[in-house]
Amino acid sequence: MKANRIAILCVLLASVCFGEAHWVWFVDKGVKSGSPAESAALTRAQNKLSARCIERRAKVREFNNIVDYGDIDVYGEYLDAISSSGAEIRVVSRWLNAASIDAPADVLSRIADYRFVDRITPVNVRRETEPPVTTRTFESEAHYGNSYAQNKNVNTIPVHRLGYDGSGVLICITDTGFKLDHEAMASTDIIAKYDFIGGDTIVSLEPGDAPASETHGTKTWSIMAGYDESNLIGIAHAASFMLARTEDYDMEDPIEEDFWIAAAEWADSAGTDIITLSLGYYEWYTPDSMTGDIAPISIAADRMASLGIVITSAAGNNGPGSSTITAPGDADSIITVGAVNAYGTVASFSSRGPTADSRIKPEIVALGTGVWCATSSGVSTYGYGNGTSVATPIVAGISALLLQARPYLGPMDVREAFMNTASRRTAPNNDVGWGVPNLFAALSYPIAGRAALPLFAGWNLVSIPVDEALPVDSVFADRVGDVWHWNPDSSEYESITMLQPGKGYFVLYDRDTLVSFAGDPLVTYSHDVTTGWHAVGGIRGIVGTSAIGAISTADIETFIYRWDPLKQEYSSVTDISPGAGAFILVTSAGELNLME
Secondary structure, eight states, X not given: OOHHHHHHHHHHHHHHHHOSEEEEEESOOSSOTTSHHHHHHHHHHHHTSOHHHHHHHTTTSOGGXXXXXXXXXXXXXXXXXXXXXXXXXXXXXXXXXXXXEEOOHHHHHHHHTSTTEEXXXXXXXXXXXXXXXXXXXXXXXXXXXXXHHHHHHXXXXXXXXXXXXXXXXXXXXXXXXXXXXXXXXXXXXXXXXXXXXXXXXXXXXXXXXXXXXXXXHHHHHHHHHOEETTTEXXXXXXXXXXXXXXXXTTOSSOOOHXXXXXXXXXXXXXXXXXXXXXXXXXXXXXXXXXXXXXXHHHHHXXXXXXXXXXXXXXXXXXXXXXXXXXXXXXXXXXEEEEEEOTTSOBOTTSOOOOOXXXXXXXXXXXXXXXXXXXXXXXXXXXXXXXXXHHHHHHHHHHHHHHHHHOTTOOHHHHHHHHHTTSTTTTSOBTTTBTOSOOHHHHHTOOBTTEEEEEEOSEEEEEOOOBSSOEEHHHHOTTOSSOEEXXXXXXXXXXXXXXXXXXXXXXXXXXXXXXXXXEOOBXXXXXXXXXXXXXXXXXOSSOEEHHHHHHHXXXXXXXXXXXXXXXXXXXXXXXXXXXXXXXXXXXXXXXXXXXXX
């Protein structure tokens, strides 16, 4: 008896309770490593990829390694043998080198003895539970309407003003179904749609579907894509979308990981930049399984990140207990999203970490209570939603804006930029991870050898968060007039030609824009200071007043004064963001230090 035959007995017993859907994992792909056959298979695999996909993968891979073993098709003879055994093949995954099948116990037992079968594991998952919808009203701004709170929460409003709206970024949403004729999505660019349950291109309500099939998907989609002036402004409303129906809302049929994996491979080949899922898989798994390397969907999610795709996944609504993260939220290369309320406090239902291998989860959190969205009960209906499922599309949306502004960033760059500029970046925990992201601060985060500075019409007080001096003309070529720095010795502004790390500068522009420049991150800043006002600049991450005071020998006032380029006035703040300049009042001379 083969060694895995013993294991299959447990699988067969599980089938009694959990159905007869299983993953069959193969030992190889029928080609030897380094052989001409493997080379030919890799060429065929690359020829199947879209030009957009190849361009996206090139951000994280060398050109001669665009495709790898995972892109080669599953060996046809293995699939033929499985079909001939009496099993029904549901989905074939080249990434996992596996096939999901329906088969009774006796057929599974025979398949387990095939020489090319590595192992068999059960498929059984469920859609994350949803908290009740609330009707709380938040402060409003004319343009954003009731969606103002969710945009303000992650600081998208100044980024929208810069002209970033998701244009040119492709997002794939995997969900239950979508109300395509809702007015809020009337202008949405849909480039592809597919129902992986029904095997057709209809992702909206069909005869025989549960009446509420469109509910969940419409909510999550509208939070990103919706646009209804003075009512709902989606985070990335001008992005392009691929809509994948992978979840059966009524749950009469198991909601399967295999459909999601098939959708992910479909989206990758088309060149998607982001895949977002407001779903969680946990019923079959125990907390000990949440290592990122056990659930097939988690393995696939990490694979996608390695191919240059940003993955945003709901943490789940199984809180407040610890280690309640759902798959694929346990994957280590994705952005797992928890939920907070309007006051920044973790929502009671939001799933917590750590993972089974002691990693902090979630990575970040977003507003997950009272999120304004479109509903599927009519073509012009709206309401508030709760859950990590509504927090996740907010993060997918800001990921799209960051990629639009800085398209050279890879998925791990995006993840790092959000985590290291979030509200709890210095003290992450398993309730909220690194905290609420700040898109505007992440926009300037120096990474991948480059930094960026948002500039608005009027005066801007900025800094260069890189560790080398740069000529003014190399950064601010399109400015209006000179660049000015406050000289504390003469107590007056002076015109400069070189930008120094760690200092703040005033620059005048006649339009809103984003400038980009090369440089390694500035992670520490130290400078002797006299008493009086000093114009300083931020480093790579956000640094608070208390942190500056704790490591400086100079005494400073509690508050920092930052110039607001939108209001054209000073405001009192308690931290300095990367790329931002600020005035600090030194009350006792010494050394001023900024450090991560």
